[in-house]
Amino acid sequence: MKPLSFLPWIIAISGFMWLLIWSAEYFCFEDLKPNYRTLNLVETRATCHWKEQAAFAQDIATFISYIHSKGYYCTFGEAWRSHEQAEIYAHEGKGIVNSLHCERLAFDLNLYSPEGKYLKEAKDYAPFGRYWCSLNKKNRWGGCFHDHTGRLKPDCDHFERNSL
Numbered sequence: 592m593k594p595l596s597f598l599p600w601i602i603a604i605s606g607f608m609w610l611l612i613w614s615a616e617y618f619c620f621e622d623l624k625p626n627y628r629t630l631n632l633v634e635t636r637a638t639c640h641w642k643e644q645a646a647f648a649q650d651i652a653t654f655i656s657y658i659h660s661k662g663y664y665c666t667f668g669e670a671w672r673s674h675e676q677a678e679i680y681a682h683e684g685k686g687i688v689n690s691l692h693c694e695r696l697a698f699d700l701n702l703y704s705p706e707g708k709y710l711k712e713a714k715d716y717a718p719f720g721r722y723w724c725s726l727n728k729k730n731r732w733g734g735c736f737h738d739h740t741g742r743l744k745p746d747c748d749h750f751e752r753n754s755l
Contacts, residue, residue: 640754644695647752650726651698654750657722664707668699668748697751716747729754 658665672680672692680686691697702710702719710716713734720732733749 640694640696643752643754646727647696647754650723650730650752651750653726654719654723658702658719661718662705663719664703664705666701666703668701670698671695691751691753696754697749699748700750701748711747713745713747720747720750723750727752 655665669692672686672690674688674693677686677688677690677693680690681688686692702716704710704715716732716734720734723732724730729752731751731753733746733751736744736746736749738744
């Protein structure tokens with residue numbers, strides 16, 4: 592076998608792979624997009640705000656790194672919520688209909704001490720809530736929430752970006 596005799600095959604295969612990728616990008620992916628009319632789904636306002644969602648996700652990554660740097664641990668609670676679920680929570684008094692969870696701009700975080708104890712109190716979340724708010728002026732921590740009468744009604748494990 593001559594040296595580099597396999598080179599034409601590599602070039603041909605590379606060209607073929609490029610053609611497959613190009614054709615999939617321009618022809619196939621359109622067919623894979625959900626048909627909202629058929630699935631009876633509501634396109635959210637946030638689908639128009641993907642840059643805001645991307646910045647929010649970047650803040651989450653920074654936030655989680657900060658939590659770990661302080662010796663604490665965390666897991667995700669609820670990050671996305673359907674409109675139907677938001678309505679159920681609102682009816683049960685556990686949430687609101689226009690939740691930013693539905694717009695992919697809110698998440699709930701379970702916090703654990705360095706010893707692994709699950710933390711539930713506002714005082715445990717407060718330093719992290721302040722840090723979250725310092726990352727972006729649009730970020731809000733649920734520990735500062737009030738009800739419709741103005742009384743403090745904290746949701747300590749809730750973090751969001753109010754941008755809509």
